[in-house]
Amino acid sequence: MDLKKLASALIPDDDLISADKYEEIYPRRSLAKGAEVTRLAPSPTGFIHLGNLFSALADERTAHTTGGIFYLRIEDTDEKRKVDGAVESVIRSLKYFGIKFDEGAEIQSDLNFYGPYYQRRRAKIYRTFAKKLIEEGRAYPCFCTEEELDAVRAEQNSLKLVTGYYGKYAKCRNLSEEQIYSNLRQGKPFVIRLKSMGDVNNKSVFHDAIKGDITVTENDQDVVILKSDGIPTYHFAHAIDDHFMRTTLVIRGEEWLSSLPIHIELFKALGFEAPRYAHTSSLMKIDGETKRKLSKRKDPELSLDYYRSAGYYPEAVVRYLLTILNSNFEEWEMKNPSADWRDFKFRIDKMSRSGTLFDLDKLSDISRTLVSQLSAEECFAFLKSWVDEFGTPSDKLHFKDEAYIIRILNLIMGVGGKKRRKDIERAEQGVRLMDYFFDDTFKPQYSYRFDAETVNAVLEKFAKLYDCSDDNSVWFSKVKTVAAEVGFCPETSEYKKNPEAWRGSVSDAAEILRIAVTGSPNSPDLCTIMNILGKERSLSRLASARV
RNA sequence: GGCCCUGUGGUCAAGCGGUUAAGACGGAGCCCUCUCAAGGCUCAAUCCCGGGUUCGAUUCCCGGCAGGGUCACCA
Numbered sequence: 219m220d221l222k223k224l225a226s227a228l229i230p231d232d233d234l235i236s237a238d239k240y241e242e243i244y245p246r247r248s249l250a251k252g253a254e255v256t257r258l259a260p261s262p263t264g265f266i267h268l269g270n271l272f273s274a275l276a277d278e279r280t281a282h283t284t285g286g287i288f289y290l291r292i293e294d295t296d297e298k299r300k301v302d303g304a305v306e307s308v309i310r311s312l313k314y315f316g317i318k319f320d321e322g323a324e325i326q327s328d329l330n331f332y333g334p335y336y337q338r339r340r341a342k343i344y345r346t347f348a349k350k351l352i353e354e355g356r357a358y359p360c361f362c363t364e365e366e367l368d369a370v371r372a373e374q375n376s377l378k379l380v381t382g383y384y385g386k387y388a389k390c391r392n393l394s395e396e397q398i399y400s401n402l403r404q405g406k407p408f409v410i411r412l413k414s415m416g417d418v419n420n421k422s423v424f425h426d427a428i429k430g431d432i433t434v435t436e437n438d439q440d441v442v443i444l445k446s447d448g449i450p451t452y453h454f455a456h457a458i459d460d461h462f463m464r465t466t467l468v469i470r471g472e473e474w475l476s477s478l479p480i481h482i483e484l485f486k487a488l489g490f491e492a493p494r495y496a497h498t499s500s501l502m503k504i505d506g507e508t509k510r511k512l513s514k515r516k517d518p519e520l521s522l523d524y525y526r527s528a529g530y531y532p533e534a535v536v537r538y539l540l541t542i543l544n545s546n547f548e549e550w551e552m553k554n555p556s557a558d559w560r561d562f563k564f565r566i567d568k569m570s571r572s573g574t575l576f577d578l579d580k581l582s583d584i585s586r587t588l589v590s591q592l593s594a595e596e597c598f599a600f601l602k603s604w605v606d607e608f609g610t611p612s613d614k615l616h617f618k619d620e621a622y623i624i625r626i627l628n629l630i631m632g633v634g635g636k637k638r639r640k641d642i643e644r645a646e647q648g649v650r651l652m653d654y655f656f657d658d659t660f661k662p663q664y665s666y667r668f669d670a671e672t673v674n675a676v677l678e679k680f681a682k683l684y685d686c687s688d689d690n691s692v693w694f695s696k697v698k699t700v701a702a703e704v705g706f707c708p709e710t711s712e713y714k715k716n717p718e719a720w721r722g723s724v725s726d727a728a729e730i731l732r733i734a735v736t737g738s739p740n741s742p743d744l745c746t747i748m749n750i751l752g753k754e755r756s757l758s759r760l761a762s763a764r765v
Numbered sequence: 766g767g768c769c770c771u772g773u774g775g776u777c778a779a780g781c782g783g784u785u786a787a788g789a790c791g792g793a794g795c796c797c798u799c800u801c802a803a804g805g806c807u808c809a810a811u812c813c814c815g816g817g818u819u820c821g822a823u824u825c826c827c828g829g830c831a832g833g834g835u836c837a838c839c840a
Contacts, residue, residue, distance in 0.1 A: 261840050296839055364838080371837095380767055381836060409838050418768085435768060445838040452840050476769060476835040499771075500834080511833070541789085545778050548789060570778080572771050573833060580777070580790045590803085632803075639802050694799065701799095710799075728799035740801035 219395045225352040227402060228359055228410065234346045244332055244462040253286035255466045257322070258312075259459075261293045262304035265514050266311040266522040268576070269471065269501050272539050276498060277469050278317050279543075279564035286466070287329070290322030291459060292336045295449050311522045315532045332463040337455050344450040344458055347488060348410050348443055356415075356487045357443060359408040360390035361401045380418075383411065383440045391440060410444035416483055424478070427467065427496035428569045437479035453477065457484040465493050469566070472497040473511070496566050501542075502573045509575055520576070529604040529645025533559070534585035541580070544568045586643040594627040597642070604645030613649055616656050622750075626655050629746045639742065654736045655750065662737030662763070666730060668722065670765040675704045676730045681760045686753035693745040701727035734763030 247255060256277035260270060281288035292305055305324050312318070321327045323335035334340055351357035360383075362370075367383075374381045391413065393401075401408070416436035424434045443454035450458070460468055475497050485492040500511040503520070512520055525535050537559055540547045550562050589597060598620060605613045617623060630651060632639040642648035653659035666673045683696045698708040701724040707713035713723035732744050735756060741747060748756040 259840090263840090293840060299839070360838095367837085375766090378766060407838095429770070433769070439836090442838050447838080449838090451838070456840095471834090472770065473834055474840095478769090497770085502833080504776095509832075542777070545789095548777090549779090552788090574778095575776060577776055577790070583790055586802095630802090637803050641802055697799070723799090725799050732800065738801085742801070744799070 221353050221355055224359075224395075224398065225349045227399070228352060228408070229345050229349040231342070231345055231349075234342060234349065237346050237350045240343060240346070240462055244464065247287065247464045249287070250285050252284050253466075254280050254284045255287045255289070255464055256281045256469055257289045257291050257460075257463065257465055258308075258319075259291045259293050260308055261296060261299050262308075263299050263301055263514070265301075265304075266308055267512070267514050268520045268522060268525075268539075269512055270308070271312065271315060271317070271522055271535070272501055272543070273469060273471065273498060274312055274317050275536065275539050276496070276543055276564075276566065276569070280467060280469065280566050281320070282560075283564050287320045289332070289463065290319045290325055290335060291463065292323045293452065293455065295337050295445075295452065295455055297447075297449075311526075314526060315522075315536050317536075337459065338449065340455070340459070341448065343462070344444065344454060345448065347458055348450070348454070351412070351443070351487060352410065356413050357410050358391060358393070358413055358440075359398060359401075360411045360440075360442070361393075361406045361408045362390060384414065384438045388440045407446040409442045409446050411440040412443050412480075412484065412487065414438050414440050414483060415487075416479070424482070425494075426475075427469075427494055427566050428499075429472075429475075429497055429571055432475070434479050434482065437483045439480065441480050443484075453480050453484060457481060457488055457490065460493050461485070461488070461490040467494045467496060467566070469496040469498060472499055496569070499570055499573045502575045504575060509573070511573070512576065527608050527646075529601075529608070529648070530581065531585045531588050531600065531644075534581060534588045537588070538581045538584050540564075541584075542570065542574050545570065582643045586640045589642045589648070590631060590638045590640045592631075594624045594631060594633050597627050597631060597648075598624055601645050601648055605649060608646070609649060612656070612658050616652070616659075622655075623652070625750050626652050629742055629750065632742075641742070654738070654741075655747075657755070660737065660759075662733070664733055664737070664763055664765065666733060666765070668726065668730065672704055672721075673730055674764045676700055676727050677734055677760045677764055679703055680727075680731055681757055684748070684753070684756065684760075686749060686756070688745070690743070690745045693748075697728055697731065698724050731760070735759050 249255070258270070258274045258277055278288045280286070290305075290309070294300055309319070309324060319325045319327075321329040321332070321335075323333075348357060352359075362383075366389075370383075370387055370389075371381045374387065388411075390411070414437055416438045418435050418438050420436040421433050422436075423431050426432050441453055442451050444450055456468075459465075478495065478497075482492060502509040503512050503517060525532075537547075537551070540559060540562065541551075544562070544564055546568060547559075547562055551557075551559075554561070589600070592600065601623075602617050605617045609617070627633070630639060630641050630648075641651060654662075679700045680696065683699065685692075688696065701722075702708045704727070705720070706722040706724060706727050707720040708724050710723055710725055713720055713725075717723075728744060729739050732741055733739055735741075735744065735748060735751070751759070
């Protein structure tokens with residue numbers, strides 16, 4: 219068979235340049251020894267998953283701790299999955315978490331020498347190499363219909379055989395010249411398949427940068443490399459792109475491990491040197507009794523936008539992910555509490571090999587700790603940016619009074635005190651925490667543990683004594699006075715020795731006041747709260763809290 | 766089902782033949798204390814199972830088992 223003629227019939231494009239030229243167009247990158255070129259290659263579905271961030275972080279850290287390049291490539295070969303604005307969304311989301319690309323799709327950079335970075339715009343390159351493979355007898359047209367393929371699969375299933383297009387099931391592999399041209403003349407749609415030379419009985423050891431030595435079985439599947447619309451499949455695009463974009467380390471999820479044999483064969487058939495691979499273990503989630511990989515479909519709450527809208531401190535998400543990525547990060551963090559996370563020496567080979575269950579508690583703890591370390595001004599800026607995007611109209615109004623919010627934050631966070639409070643774990647929750655400082659959002663539900671007479675007595679007596687300029691000790695001694703007047707024990711320690719002897723203690727008196735002022739039996743220092751509210755509002759709250 | 770990956774407390778995990786088997790989150794308790802938060806102290810809780818190899822296995826080998834992933838003209 220005249221393969222050259224076949225290739226031209228199958229891929230008639232007359233504007234293709236020679237395959238060798240591409241080696242010159244996309245030369246090897248001149249980077250220092252050990253520098254890694256990594257990439258994030260999402261499909262533009264518009265859904266930014268935590269897994270994307272996880273992977274991006276590994277890519278970005280690997281590139282930037284080795285003096286390499288981290289780029290963005292868009293795998294838009296599947297038309298059906300395309301969503302408008304998805305690329306900008308990826309970039310914006312990652313930027314929010316402090317991750318930036320050096321080059322790639324929609325990236326402002328003078329390094330964009332390896333584009334186009336959208337696979338749909340690289341059709342010519344793929345077609346050039348598909349044509350080359352046909353000429354070399356390493357690829358062939360397949361005219362099988364979806365129905366035929368389904369039937370074969372069903373047969374293989376019933377016979378308990380491995381499914382797929384291989385061996386005797388690769389019907390179009392040995393089509394005669396006449397059959398091919400006849401099909402072509404009839405205008406039958408076709409795909410281009412790789413003519414696999416592999417044998418599943420051959421196994422070899424492959425070194426993965428994370429998993430270590432793994433066993434790979436040779437591929438024997440005649441996989442599709444060019445779909446009937448002339449667009450490549452992931453496998454083919456991956457081989458071409460990562461070669462010509464000069465990726466040195468492909469970091470991707472372990473779900474790709476099973477197609478590694480295909481990729482190895484593809485690189486070999488194309489005469490390319492394969493990059494190194496690092497297959498990351500998946501982020502898991504508890505689903506009923508068992509854990510499973512986080513899924514874009516089933517777990518929309520793990521969208522990156524979820525963390526933004528819930529107001530997690532972005533660096534907390536990054537630091538949490540870093541603790542999963544390299545478990546020695548936590549240890550390093552304790553030794554270098556004020557260091558930038560970017561100073562941590564990330565190591566791809568230190569990554570965990572088993573799937574990690576996503577732990578929201580841990581994330582919250584990290585977020586709380588980080589927020590507690592902010593100054594009141596920094597915290598204000600953080601909350602404000604959340605309020606601007608997600609807050610209620612009254613939140614927005616409240617945040618116009620920066621000085622007032624900062625006073626509150628100083629209290630809530632314990633700025634200046636010996637002990638930092640850790641009340642705020644997320645912007646959303648932090649903003650709600652401040653609701654009682656504003657009359658329009660102060661919606662108390664008074665529920666006292668004492669009878670009306672006692673409650674009213676405490677409220678009235680304290681109102682008479684209260685002075686806004688009282689410092690904490692004066693304020694508290696007044697609470698004690700009131701407590702004693704209603705028959706409560708003014709000293710907690712004494713009360714604890716013999717609780718039966720009293721109706722209550724000074725704590726109970728304080729609780730009544732606290733409920734009156736904040737609507738809740740729990741709050742930060744009540745004296746300071748009343749001071750922030752001012753005399754007038756404090757007294758009016760004491761008055762309206764009577765039963 | 767075939768192939769591949771993984772298996773240390775509830776979770777994340779150190780560990781590379783001999784350890785009282787780190788640490789963190791979470792849980793329990795105590796202290797502090799006007800409540801809460803924080804902080805301090807303390808406690809409970811782990812090597813999937815069975816065979817080897819070895820003086821000695823959580824660590825090495827083999828076999829099970831369990832969990833996960835994947836078997837598309839999706840990535």
